[in-house]
Amino acid sequence: MHTVTLGPEGTYSHRAARTVSDSVAFRPSVTAIVEAVADGSFDRGVVPIENSIEGSVTETLDALAARDVSIVREVVTPITHALLAQAEDFETVTSHSQALAQCRSFLADQYPDVARESVASTAAAVELAREDPSVAAIAHPSTAEQALRVLATEIQDRPSNETRFFVLGPESARSPAGGKTTIVIYPASNHPGLLYELLGPFEERGVNLTRIESRPSGKQLGDYRFHLDLEGGLYEPRIEAAVEAVEAVLDDGWVRWLGSYDVEHAVE
Amino acid sequence: MHTVTLGPEGTYSHRAARTVSDSVAFRPSVTAIVEAVADGSFDRGVVPIENSIEGSVTETLDALAARDVSIVREVVTPITHALLAQAEDFETVTSHSQALAQCRSFLADQYPDVARESVASTAAAVELAREDPSVAAIAHPSTAEQALRVLATEIQDRPSNETRFFVLGPESARSPAGGKTTIVIYPASNHPGLLYELLGPFEERGVNLTRIESRPSGKQLGDYRFHLDLEGGLYEPRIEAAVEAVEAVLDDGWVRWLGSYDVEHAVE
Structure with missing residues (x-):
């Protein structure tokens, strides 16, 4: 594979x-x-x-x-984020933009005057810190190895x-088996109650939505696609019927089923 | 002011x-x-x-x-994004991360081998490009002035x-007057049909939702706040009644009204 x-x-x-x-x-x-x-x-x-x-x-x-x-x-x-550098007196903290954002409070409290620079990945940040003593990286503590010191651990804003x-x-x-399903809905219109209409078919069948996310379609401000995660696989008749009912509500829009799948929790 | x-x-x-x-x-x-x-x-x-x-x-x-x-x-x-640099042979394109993302297709087509670096603002990118001939910036074309050449204009991925x-x-x-209203809802729970219940009070009163956005509460994966933009001001009895009805649905959660306001379109 x-x-x-x-x-x-x-x-x-x-x-x-x-x-x-x-x-x-x-x-x-x-x-x-x-x-x-x-x-x-x-x-x-x-x-x-x-x-x-x-x-x-x-x-x-x-x-x-x-x-x-x-x-x-x-x-x-x-x-688990850690702060890694060759020594304490660095001038720039670098990491992936999401990692920097996840450690915003720690950086504001402890290093208010240090510049932040986002790079393509946490691993790229570690590379920079290895090459340059003025640069610190935010990354998993195991990436420090010999070259870098672990200055602080668990520096993300919230414990979970x-x-x-x-x-x-x-x-x-693509398979209908699994405990979760992801679909994308593009309604191609907006009117009062549209989102409510789209969610009705799930409500009526007792299907739990674990996440709904809107993304701009790119056509104009206020025109969105919706990404939905559902509890249940498409092999279940109630899930399949709910997705078909959403399709029936749409005139010009579309529904795409991205897959049904199981969840695995990786141990750190 | x-x-x-x-x-x-x-x-x-x-x-x-x-x-x-x-x-x-x-x-x-x-x-x-x-x-x-x-x-x-x-x-x-x-x-x-x-x-x-x-x-x-x-x-x-x-x-x-x-x-x-x-x-x-x-x-x-x-x-309106433009590509600005001292000359054609730059090695890095820099801008705010959202501007870089908005020009992703242009950069992938025209400059696949050029490094991208995100900085705090489009203006900071222009500063860098003025100082360093190996750096190009993505910013509004009017920021080029004498020091930089405008290498390409309208480089964002989509016309709108x-x-x-x-x-x-x-x-x-904070004022209830205005044509739009923004509220934040934290339901503090998740069960099948929760989001549907939260939207019902708006549907029943014919209130249009122009945007719904979910954000992680930070407590755990799958626990969200919802940001809603509504068409109408809180001074309207149907808007006020809808917000009160949402509050009544929540057990431990909360609703915050961030304001009602009018929209102004600035001319470029």
Whole structure:
């Protein structure tokens, strides 16, 4: 099973991808990973979808709506951030923008005058800190190794910090089995009560929505796609009937089923 | 009227803030602006809330939910990105992360091998490009002046690119008058049909929701706050009754009214 995820080695995505297979390659962006799975270059892709502090990864939502891939599994991993540097007197803190955001309070309290710089990944930040004594990195503490000191651990704003990753496969890997289902709805219109109408079919069948996320369609302000996660697999008649009922409500819009899948909790 | 917004001079926020007053000061982050208005240092703050391509500005949503300020007006401005540099042979493109994201397709097509680096603002990117011939900036074309060449204009991914800004005031400036209303709901629970229940009071009264956005509460994955924009002011009995009906549905949760306000379209 050839798997692709966000590189370089040592990113949180890499940690999640190792639960899928030992053969892991890297791409620099979520969009590039989704494309590499859609065009058949890899069997599986692992992408972050949501963090318990920072919320949805919008690039992932947009890439999933744009390309034909399927969600085959969800992996939930704990995220533990540490501050790593060669010494205490650094001038810049660097990390992935989500990691910097997740540590906003710590940085404002402890290092109000230190510059922040976002780079492509936590692993890239560690590389910079290894090369430059004036740079500190935010990353998993295990990435410090010999070159860097761990100046502080558990520096994320709130104690519960977990990230959901989706394991993606080609369209042919899509399966109705599993405990969760993700669909994307584009209503192509807006009128009073529209969202209420879209949710009615789930309510009537007792289907729990675990997440709803709106994304701009790009056409104009106020025109959205909705990403919905449901509790239950499409193999269940009530889930299938609810999705069909939503389709029946839409005139010009569409519903896409991205997959049904089970959730795995990775141990740190 | 002392107004504070994202600096330095020449940012899109600065352009929006000039529609509010001529006396504009700068802070480096949305959170700092919201705090400066909450503690009375400034009469007004101007912060971006949503872009038609990139979607919500999550730092703004989180800051509005955390601090006691009010929304007194909305300003919608067109966003026009250009590529600015001293010469064609640059090695890095830099800009605010949202501007880089809004030009993702252009950069992937035209400059696939050029590094991208996000900085605090489009204006900071222009500064870097002025100092360093190996750096290009993405910013409004008017910021090029003599030092930089405009290498390409209208480079954002889709033709319609607008950003909504909120004009913030202290709590005492909150008013029920206006054509739109923003509220934040924290249900403090999740059960099948919860979101449907929350939307019912609006549906029953024919109130249009122009936007719904979920943000993680930070407690655990799957626990959210909802940010709702409604068409209508709280002075209207049907809007007030709908908000009260939502409050009545919640056991342990809460509803916060951030303000009612009118929308102004700024001309580029």
